Amino acid sequence: MDLQLSQFFESLHWANYFSLPIMAALIGWATNWVAIKMTFYPLTFRGVSPFLGWQGVVPRKAEKMASIVVDRTITRFGNMDDVFQKLEPEKITAQIISQIEPRIEEYIDEIMYEQQAVLWDNLPLSIKNKVYQWAHTQIPRRVEGLVADFGSELSELIDVKELFVEELKKHPELMVRIFKEVGDKEFSLIVKSGLLFGFMFGFIQIPLWLAYGEFWMLPVFGFIVGFATNWLALNVIFRPLYPRTFLGMTFQGLFLRRQDEVSDVWSRLVAEELITVERAANAMVFGRYANRTRAIIQKHIRPMLDQAGILKLVAQLTVGASGYVDLKRALNNKAIEVSVDPFHDPSFNKSRSAVVAAAMSDRMKSLSPPEFQDVLRPAFQEEEIQLMLIGGVLGAAAGIVQWLVIFS
Template sequence: MELQLSQLFEDAGWMTYASLPFMAALIGWATNWLAIKMTFYPLHFQGVSPILGWQGVIPRKAEKMASVVVERTINRFGNMDDVFRKLEPEKITKHIISQIEPRIEEYIDEIMYERQAVLWDNLPYTVKRKVYQWAHNQIPRRIEGLVAEFGSELSSLIDVKELFVEELKKNPGLMVRIFQEVGGREFSFIVKSGLLFGLLFGLVQIPIWLQNSEFWMLPLFGFVVGFATNWLALNVIFRPLYPRSFFGFNVQGLFLKRQDEVSDVWSRLLAEELITVERAAHTMVFGRHADRTRAIIQKHIRPMLDQAGILKVVAQLTVGASGYVELKRALNDKAVQVSVEPFHDESFNKSRSGVVAAVMSDRMRALSPAEFQDVLRPAFQEEEFQLMLIGGVLGALTGVVQWMLMFS
């Protein structure tokens, strides 16, 4: 045996065998790097559907992830009404009034010229002023009532899961960006750890290779290194769930150890990018429950004309009952149209997003480690084995190349 080992060293040389751990480190780094890239990219399916191709795990699982996020975070609020109360509805009311009131006269002119241009052109300016003043007096009270009723009905008006899914369908890169920012440290660790884990596997490989230098050993070790480095990296991030003491050091999954920090970043990004007041308002008016939203708007706005005094009398005398009904319908349509305009204000959205983020973060911080990991991991956990397997296959191919370059 000693003679055989000596002959192997003479044939291949020390440098050849010393390169084995470094090659294993390269395989570990490359396969982990590729696994991370395949987690995020491509954003859309590339290849021949449904088998010969790939789409990033996170873009492909975005809808499922949205469901998990809603179930694990938003639904833990109790209901959307609780969120609304924390948003301080009086500030929302004040903001809407500040945005709409300066344009009341413009809105009235648009309605009248669209539906009853002749009537409006022939009305004395003093009558128009009375109409404008009537609107200025009525609108704030109507808006206050609207906001209050929306608040009490919010859970039945907004489907948070729908809001998430629709936004992610339009922008699949959004969830990728959120995950990259939230788990940047962990994903970087996965890539870098491939070097260390691969190097350790390579050191174990030397004595085994010296004992058995068959061709198939290098592809086998490449597969083991590619598969195992991915598996180890993922488990170091999420295991152990709870802090454990080893040789005087507290050890816990890297991601779980940062629960408070991750909760803050995750909540802030979701609140700023997905659960904004603007998107919530848009979902209410144009989403699945839009009919209910418009009915509430109509309930508060249409009676305004019945209290319009001289405008009501003039309208009924000049355009008749049907024309008057048309005016009421036009008023309601305009109210729906402008209902989302006040929420295009970026600074207002940002101030309210901070409130939502604080609530979400508090809830996430309070989760147990097992619950916390379930917010982010389960949606793509089923893909982990596939990613590790791809890493193993690539490692095996690298082993073949290694043999061809160094030993064949």
């Protein structure tokens, strides 16, 4: 009986030893899972600034990533005029005309009732119809010239990097969603790989534990497992830069190995969510270079009344010189006000986004491995040591729990 009890407790003793690789596997899985979560969340800083708290690495580094993405992709197409040509200016012109022309009479009524309501109410319908007809014939030509001018001066009218950064400031969740969709396969594999890496580290612990068996070893082992598995997980994304063959198998960083696929997904999401025609138009009209944009609009719109012949004469006779100037100013302001309306069309934005995405994707696919990793890695690089230390601390805590539950 005593022999049987001795054998039973001896089997429990060895089972405890084999709990080491199991616990190490769980630590590896858990710390990798935490590292991935902390890469993306929380979207805003939580805690006591500046050190007692955390913000997800990707939302915190969104501005830096935005600058690098633009430098590595958009600005390498050539000048912004090349980008504009890819958007097919004739389609932009057609879109503006198709959205504005049906409302020309509404816009004219709004201007006239604001400036000269009594006069407009008392004008014969035949005169009003001539004004409407004149506007319908003028608008297509004016819009065509306006779009051409915008295209030739696009570099002076919009700062793509600023647009990108500002959108990410307002919507940090966008970069998180883009990054998660781009790296979904890699992040899932990293979490699962923690089990394997941790299990292997656990087997290394067994002979050391048999030889020494000190309490402090378990939290130290846990720290090493948590730190090392996070280090391995973060590095397999981007290392090695170039394909390397070992034992007949080819290895390369997970993102780098899927460069073409990642480029397509990344470019599509950036073009659809961040650098849309609608956002670009808003940036031109209301952004840093709005005055230049408005000057171009004025250049094309204000001469409309001056070249209106009999309509100009009637206007000057009825409202006077100052009233005529006010009328031209109101016409220009209305043109600015409605200038972004044609780009609220989701289907048009989507069609132009596809063009931008294709151009951006082609550029990303042509990047060398070091350049390609520089588009994505800044989100991790400066925070890698923190993520690894957090993994180590969690692993050490798990080691203490392991001692209390199993070995104490």
